[in-house]
Amino acid sequence: MIARRFLLPFLGFVLGFPLTVTSQIVPIVSGVKSGEALEGQPLEVTVELSQNLGVTRVLFAYRPLGASEFSEMEMLLSGRSAAVTLPGSVVRAPSIEYYVRVLMAGGKTETYPVQNPEANPLRLAVKQPSPKDQEILIISPEPGAAVAIEGLGIVISFFYAPPVVDPKATRILLDNVDVSEGAVLSEDLLIYSPQNFNLPLSKGVHTVTVEVKDTTGKPYHRMSRTFTLTTAEELAAEQTRFRGRVDGQLELRDEALSASHRSYIRGDLRANASYSIFEFGGLMHLDNQDKPTVQPQNRFNVFAQTDWLRLEYGDAYPRFPSLMVSGKRVRGFSASLSTGAINIDFSTGETARAVEGIVDSVAAIDTATTVPPKNSRLLRDTTYEFFTSGTFKRRFLAVRTSFGSSYEGTQFGIGFVKAKDDVGSILRGTLPQENLVVGTDFRVSLDDERFKWETQAALSLTNTDISGGSFTQADYDQLKASDPETGDQIEKIGKVAEKIITVNEFLFPTNPVGKGLPSISLESSLNLNYLNNYLTGMFFRRGASYVSFGNDFLQTDIQGFLVSDRIRMFDNRVYLSLSYERKQDNTADTKEGTTTYGYFNSSITVSPANFPSFTLGYGFNDRVADFNAISGSDSTLATISKFADEKTNRFYVGANHDFTAMGNRQSVSFTLSIADKKDNTFHKANQNNLFFQLAWTSEYRIPLQTVVGFAISNNKNDLQIFTPAGADSLLTTTEFNYSSLTLGARYRLLGDKLRLAADIIPIFGAIRRVSFQAGAQYAVTQNHHLELFFSYIQNSALADDMISSLIYRFNF
């Protein structure tokens, strides 16, 4: 065994053959869950972590079609899971590509997928409105409507249904009870009136499901609608009275992991109410893991709003032009006034709370010979403590005034963002910072937003160390002594500028509009939605020194353009997506050379009648630098190649088919994605990633639902390793392969009051573990639910994990 362990690398080294190394690690992310992604609808995504020791932040990086850059949103970390809700505007068909970044204490970052997440990210298939949704329409009840029992009727229109549909064979399920026999077909309308059949229906939420079949009896389409049943009296009273809703949950969770054991108590409370034109409410998230040594885990927010004014106090995510603020949590006060003619957005508070630094050591320093480092603090005489820097409290203020409607027409806006670390908020901290962004934006939206042109520009100034404050008069005098003319200019400007930002030697850039406009960012996009095309063109330029503390995830020192089109054809049955982006860095000519990035993505989704819908995709991204790099210092052995010269081809196939077999409803889906990167530099960092997933869901009448899934992830990475001078370099290959099997079952009992679920998920290969999960949901009453969950993870390399949780959910 030992001989084998050493012999293979040795042979690989000597013979110069690619060497294959199989690693086995435990990835920090054990899984990602989301609901069904529907185009334009907000989507909640939850990341399950295998352990949370040392995890400081979890970031969800995503890009919808047409974007080459990943945007990031910070997830709400809560114990061993982290959650984020993607806004509906980014949930666009056919899919969202994503990966997860987990930032660990000490600066280490882990990702999911573990290998090459940017080159071969994961995908969330986004369901576009099915073309069949436009063929068969539920006319009544309306989505989410409150309907009086005596006024309830189910009406389905087949006016747009193709001839292949047999309206008479349609099944109508009211709360899973087949009521089709009582339905009447009148020309294009299928009507069912429950009161004609004395069907007992209680007040509350109900679901109607419509299963449409074709003329051969095969399932054609299925759709559901939820509505609330009430009484005419309650409906009438509803219009005039105070309306309120409270919901929440309490979770007790115990995580006995291989590396740690923690118990969590979390509570969520959400309340919304309305009276006349006023709406108000709030939310609160309490977590026993919230402590002063980390950024807040708890959240709270209260709001009040009318159609034109919204006031918020607590944790808010204010909306400003993206160059200024995007996805930033601000704890404080936010307000938004929208009169249509003049609008004001305002947000003030803190974006980071003070977390004191940690003392590493205490030592004496002779200041006559040694300058104390920044991460030290004088305790007494010559005794200093050395520390790991904490986090300063960061105060934040953003204001934007705009003129014109937020929806249709023209709008012009101007605003600023000011963020400053509170120097005195902690004792042990280094490099407190300050940032100022001034921006303007312009939007023209016409023809029911079919034509939309949006432009924004911003200028930033950043000070990377304000601990010493602005220049003093002595500093100016010193500057003037060395260069009277320049010193005089700096003093004049500095004394004016210090009223808005700290002016010292750490302020950058010194000339915001100098060569390459380093402080300026500009974006302009045009969207045209005509003739079944959704065409987007965008130009962007972000300066090399542009920084906004309101948007941490902006790629800077880049300029380029993007064009994309999403085309619907053949009655929306074919959906073609194309996008191309080209961009370059080195906007201020401050780098050795310029790197050009290209990104192309295409996909076609076909939803034929009576045939599985499928998606085919192809894309590439390349990166080429116009300057060379050398592999080592020894010029005789060194290899020269371009600094960057690579291309990644990406292929994607996905399909989904719903059908009936042996009287049971079946749903089969599969996904195959391949990324192949060719690195032409001397690094030869070629990569090959393959991901395949198959899932088969069966719904039986008993009522049992089973899921069988299988997934394979194969990853191969090459890298040319350069050894010390005089030795040959070595091409190494690392493989990271694993596969998983999912066996799951769901069973409903006691008239749907009790739902049981169980899953077994063994994982083989580089990751070796078996996950056993079991859970039960019980509806105590209509407003009170209990959920019990157990997860046992058998790890091959570590001790086993055991997680259990009890959740109580309620609503009034």
Place this chain on the structure above:
Amino acid sequence: MKTKHVLLIALVSALLVMSPAWAPQDGKRDIQAMLVRIINNVETKAPTKAFTKAINFQQLKAGYEVRTAAKSVAVIKFVDNSKLVVRERSIAEIKGQVQGREILDRQVHMTKGNIKFEVTKGPKEQFRFTSPISVASIRGTSGTWGQGDSTSTYVMLTGLLNLLNLVSNRSEDLSGGQTGITDAAGNIIVRQSTEEEQNDAEKNEEQEERTRRTIRITGEDKDGKVRTVILEWEE
């Protein structure tokens, strides 16, 4: 015999000439709609018949009229999910034809009253609101239409509408947030809607409005103490 041949040829010719009339007009049918909700006193009238009390989920076809009394509302839905909320004291008539999966023509004629509309965007279909003085052509639009004796008023929430005055033959386009008024003198005025107009257009009247009534009856209980019984109900 010769006469018989002539008659036969004439008959066949006549049948051939008349044959288009027998054909189902290329599959053309009357447009179909449904009263999905009625509040209080709503009546319908089939062509050549008298008004009768409407019932929930009653079908409406071309030529049907819907009449609402005070504090009454009728919600009509068409096969493409377009919705009309016929507000109180209105009389509206539905007209139109469909062919296959296409709505050839769809009109609502109103001489007096108020309708809130939410018209589904279709690839070709148009909706026309007609009155003695105006015709409005709309597609994928929401707003309200108020018809008086001598004026037609449209308040647009979303989309586009073309308003034609039948007296002067002038027409104007209206978009979201605008109000268009046209009168029997041939004028058309288009301006930004007032907040009150927009609020009125957005008002949801699909829920029943009930009046709360109270009676206080003062008397004595068995111990001789004065007590007041309060009876409250809604009607």
